[in-house]
Amino acid sequence: MPIKQITLRKVKMRLKNPFSTSFGTLQDKEFYIIEAIDYDGNHGYGESVAFTAPWYTEETTQTTVHMLEDFLIPILKENVINHPDDVFELFKPIRRNNMAKAAIEGAVWDLYAKRQNISLACALGGEKKQIDVGISIGIQPTMKELIHKIEHSLEEGYKRIKLKIKPGLDVELLREVRMYFPNIPIMADGNSAYSLEDIQHLKKLDDLHLMMIEQPLGHDDIVDHAKLQAVIKTPICLDESIHSLEDVKKAHELGSSKIINIKIGRVGGLSEAKRIHDFCYEYGIEVWCGGMLEAGVGRAHNIALTTLQGFVLPGDTAGSSNYWYEDIIKPEVIVEDGMIQVPDKAGIGYEINFKVLDKYTEWAKEYHFS
Numbered sequence: 001m002p003i004k005q006i007t008l009r010k011v012k013m014r015l016k017n018p019f020s021t022s023f024g025t026l027q028d029k030e031f032y033i034i035e036a037i038d039y040d041g042n043h044g045y046g047e048s049v050a051f052t053a054p055w056y057t058e059e060t061t062q063t064t065v066h067m068l069e070d071f072l073i074p075i076l077k078e079n080v081i082n083h084p085d086d087v088f089e090l091f092k093p094i095r096r097n098n099m100a101k102a103a104i105e106g107a108v109w110d111l112y113a114k115r116q117n118i119s120l121a122c123a124l125g126g127e128k129k130q131i132d133v134g135i136s137i138g139i140q141p142t143m144k145e146l147i148h149k150i151e152h153s154l155e156e157g158y159k160r161i162k163l164k165i166k167p168g169l170d171v172e173l174l175r176e177v178r179m180y181f182p183n184i185p186i187m188a189d190g191n192s193a194y195s196l197e198d199i200q201h202l203k204k205l206d207d208l209h210l211m212m213i214e215q216p217l218g219h220d221d222i223v224d225h226a227k228l229q230a231v232i233k234t235p236i237c238l239d240e241s242i243h244s245l246e247d248v249k250k251a252h253e254l255g256s257s258k259i260i261n262i263k264i265g266r267v268g269g270l271s272e273a274k275r276i277h278d279f280c281y282e283y284g285i286e287v288w289c290g291g292m293l294e295a296g297v298g299r300a301h302n303i304a305l306t307t308l309q310g311f312v313l314p315g316d317t318a319g320s321s322n323y324w325y326e327d328i329i330k331p332e333v334i335v336e337d338g339m340i341q342v343p344d345k346a347g348i349g350y351e352i353n354f355k356v357l358d359k360y361t362e363w364a365k366e367y368h369f370s
């Protein structure tokens, strides 16, 4: 699949509401839209997910553009790609920088699907026609606002509610939420804010019948999580600690978690995300698709991935309007009764809304391959 040109766009969009977690608050999302164009006039799109500061992983928007311009685009220029899986192999000599790799690999996957005239979901082997989704609610200034947000999300039909917790805003907060909503599916995300010293405290979560606790311990840990999982009933879900299929295999061997949150960016792209899914499906590990507050292109990739059969738990892929005043795709991603209908058009299945994309583009640059 010969590539003629890559176009890189730097985009900045303001979130409707600031998103707060145990590690900080995000108001503006800065990212890159990568467009891969072939000689037949097909256009594939990918979106980068690293934030401006390295507080979720070590990657940032700045490291993303450095990797893309100085390493990843030149590798694509110098090599022949027959299938998007080749991109992961070609990028292997470059250590980590998974979010930068995934952004450009995503564009190649979309281009590949469009060249075959099939949907990205179909190209990945996904069969679901609609996917169940949940919503992730950031830390709110007051309990009243949190309860209001949950009520609103339930009215919109979201299939599970994820709440961010941090030391001092955890067990009591969740107990109070449970008093208002005794039976709804709730999970909590600790974003690595705890340590094994908190074991007795974290054990108190077991009375709250949470679906799971996401990444309570170190961002790079799987050993302490295994110790914690051995003594708490609440299933642990790993997020930050998982960067590859190898990480999943090791976590499985140790018993570090019962559930895996698969984020395309964190694991270096759709090819590795699919391999992780396949392994988890074989070994009975439940998975769901995480989110990085994506705009429409990244969201469309998440939807396609979630069509694989092992994605048995609702993911964080909420509708466009949960995040943005206007999205860069048309139609926007719409959630009805907690479900998204998977588009069956070629590739990501959504058109780029250039009017909106141009409005938020800070600069664009072209790389010609011929």
Ligand SMILES: O=C(O)CCC(=O)C1=CC=C[C@@H](O)[C@@H]1C(=O)O
Binding pocket: 021, 056, 135, 136, 189, 191, 239, 290, 291, 292, 293, 294, 316, 317, 318
């Ligand atoms: O709605 C989404 O896209 C999910 C948002 C979300 O929960 C997260 C996004 C990015 C980093 C974290 O704060 C968090 C997560 O840990 O999953």
Ligand SMILES: [Mg+2]
Binding pocket: 189, 191, 214, 215, 239, 240
């Ligand atoms: Mg998380």
